[in-house]
Every structure is written in structure tokens, then in C-alpha cells.
Amino acid sequence: MNPFRFAAPPVFYPLAGRLLPWFTAAAVLLAVAGLYVGFGIAPTDFQQGEVYRIIFIHVPSAWMAMFIYLVMAGYAVLTLVWRSKLSAMMCRALAPTGAIMAVIALLTGAIWGKPTWGAWWVWDARLTSTLILLFLYLGYMALVAAIDDTTRADRAGALLLLVGVVNVPIIYFSVRWWNTLHQGASVSLTASPKMASTMLTGMLLMSLAAWMYAIAAALHRVRSIILQRERHTRWVRQLFA
Amino acid sequence: MLESHLSYLAVAYGFTALAIAIECVVLLRTRRQSIEQVRRERDLDLDDHYESIADPRNEAATP
Numbered sequence: 001m002n003p004f005r006f007a008a009p010p011v012f013y014p015l016a017g018r019l020l021p022w023f024t025a026a027a028v029l030l031a032v033a034g035l036y037v038g039f040g041i042a043p044t045d046f047q048q049g050e051v052y053r054i055i056f057i058h059v060p061s062a063w064m065a066m067f068i069y070l071v072m073a074g075y076a077v078l079t080l081v082w083r084s085k086l087s088a089m090m091c092r093a094l095a096p097t098g099a100i101m102a103v104i105a106l107l108t109g110a111i112w113g114k115p116t117w118g119a120w121w122v123w124d125a126r127l128t129s130t131l132i133l134l135f136l137y138l139g140y141m142a143l144v145a146a147i148d149d150t151t152r153a154d155r156a157g158a159l160l161l162l163v164g165v166v167n168v169p170i171i172y173f174s175v176r177w178w179n180t181l182h183q184g185a186s187v188s189l190t191a192s193p194k195m196a197s198t199m200l201t202g203m204l205l206m207s208l209a210a211w212m213y214a215i216a217a218a219l220h221r222v223r224s225i226i227l228q229r230e231r232h233t234r235w236v237r238q239l240f241a
Numbered sequence: 242m243l244e245s246h247l248s249y250l251a252v253a254y255g256f257t258a259l260a261i262a263i264e265c266v267v268l269l270r271t272r273r274q275s276i277e278q279v280r281r282e283r284d285l286d287l288d289d290h291y292e293s294i295a296d297p298r299n300e301a302a303t304p
Binding site for chain 1: 245246247249250252253254256257260261264265267268271272274275276278279280282283
């Protein structure tokens with residue numbers, strides 16, 4: 001079987017429709033489980049008190065904001081190298097969700113920062129690079145919306161994504177490279193976690209929920225984009241015959 | 242202290258729920274508009290010759 005056949009909109013559109021309810025259900029179930037563990041089981045933090053529970057949305061949204069951008073950069077490569085139509089559509093479908101995740105990460109971070117740092121915002125390396133990530137998302141969406149020729153818009157957007165991807169490792173390593181007010185990574189692949197296991201479980205469940213949600217939102221949006229772009233084709237018109 | 246912390250939590254979770262709710266509403270509206278656009282254009286049949294289903298870009302994204 002040729003896996004590239006799924007890059008054809010007539011093949012991907014029904015597949016996305018079949019996958020969508022599963023990802024949506026998984027997002028809801030994982031979010032309910034994560035909130036139950038986060039608020040019902042995880043203990044109060046001995047230093048920060050109850051306010052630390054913002055972690056259950058702040059960290060997953062920050063991870064997703066970075067990860068979605070990396071995925072978009074991957075699709076940008078496919079757009080530029082193989083001129084795959086679906087890859088460009090996936091970039092467009094992912095961008096608003098990535099931007100929303102960045103906004104959630106920044107705002108929940110500000111709300112968390114006030115009681116713990118005494119400030120809503122500081123020009124810290126982690127915060128500033130995450131703000132730049134939000135601007136990259138907004139810039140990408142503005143750029144592709146501003147160019148009428150779809151193919152040119154896709155290619156220009158893909159270039160911007162590839163240039164901006166350098167910001168993602170800067171965000172991730174900023175807490176190591178510079179002295180920042182933002183705390184270091186609580187979870188790492190190479191070290192044991194620096195938090196109670198129930199806190200970690202809640203955070204990971206919420207992170208999985210955020211993944212499922214982002215996939216569901218992207219699948220939903222890309223189906224609309226496919227309909228808009230392919231509306232003059234016979235296969236789309238036959239869908240609603 | 243506890244009340245103040247709970248209000249920070251409420252604002253953070255409330256904002257997140259609102260952001261996700263807005264995205265979901267926009268997604269559903271966009272989907273409905275796309276379907277309406279397809280139906281409207283098909284009914285008007287403004288474009289008599291459909292793009293061929295055999296558009297090479299539809300067929301495969303093979304390198």
C-alpha cells in the first residue's frame with residue numbers, strides 16, 4: 001500500500017471524518033480524568049499552595065504550542081519539497097490551534113506568575129521566546145491570508161514556518177542557557193521528575209488530552225479547508241449530492 | 242490566601258474553557274459555511290466544467 005495516497009484530499013477527507021469522533025472522545029475523557037487527578041487526588045503544594053494547579057493547563061498548552069509548531073514545520077518541508085497540497089492545508093489547519101495554545105500558555109503563566117513571582121510578566125527568556133512563538137503563529141496566519149494565490153501563499157507560509165522553527169529549541173533550552181525567573185523543566189527524559197507522582201499523572205493526562213484535542217481540531221479544520229479549496233471538483237460536489 | 246489562590250485558578254481555567262469554546266464554535270461555523278458554499282455553487286452551477294478528479298496533485302503526493 002502506498003502511504004502517500006493518504007496525502008490525496010479525496011482519500012484523506014473521509015478518513016479524517018472517521019477519525020474525528022475518536023479523537024474528540026479521547027480528548028474529553030482524558031481531560032475529565034486529568035482534572036479528576038489534578039483536583040481530586042494530587043496534593044496541595046507545600047510552597048505554592050493551591051495555585052500550582054494551574055500547571056495542569058499551563059504546561060500542556062505550552063508543550064502543545066511548541067509541538068504544533070514543529071509539526072507545522074514538518075508539513076512545511078513536505079509543502080516545499082513535494083508540493084503536497086494536503087501538507088499546506090494541514091499547516092493552515094494547525095496554526096489557529098497552535099496560536100490558541102500559545103495564548104493559553106502565556107495567560108495562564110501570567111496568572112500563575114502574579115501570586116508566585118509577584119509580577120504578571122517579566123521579560124524573561126522563556127516568556128519572551130514564547131511570546132515570539134505566538135507572533136510567529138499570528139504572522140503565519142496573516143501572511144497566508146494576505147496572498148490571494150493559494151500556491152504562493154502556501155509556499156511563503158512554509159518558508160516563514162521554517163525560518164521560525166529556530167525559536168522552538170530556544171524556548172525549550174532558554175531555562176538552561178540563561179538565568180531566568182521561570183523554573184527549569186520539571187519533567188525530563190533523562191532525569192526523574194521533580195514532582196509528586198499524582199501531580200505528574202494529572203499533568204500527563206491533561207497533556208494527552210491537549211494532544212487529542214489539537215488533533216481533533218486540526219482534522220475538523222482541515223476538512224473545511226479541503227471543502228473550500230476543492231469545491232469545484234466532482235468528488236466534493238458528489239459528497240453533498 | 243486560599244480564596245485568592247482559588248480566584249487565580251478560576252480565572253485561569255475559565256479563560257482556557259472560554260478559549261476552547263470559542264475555537265469549537267468557530268470550527269463548527271466554518272464547517273457549516275464550507276458545506277453551504279459547496280451546495281450553493283453546485284446549485285448555481287456557475288462553473289460548468291469541474292476540475293478533473295484526475296488532477297495529478299489529487300492522485301498522489303509521491304516524490
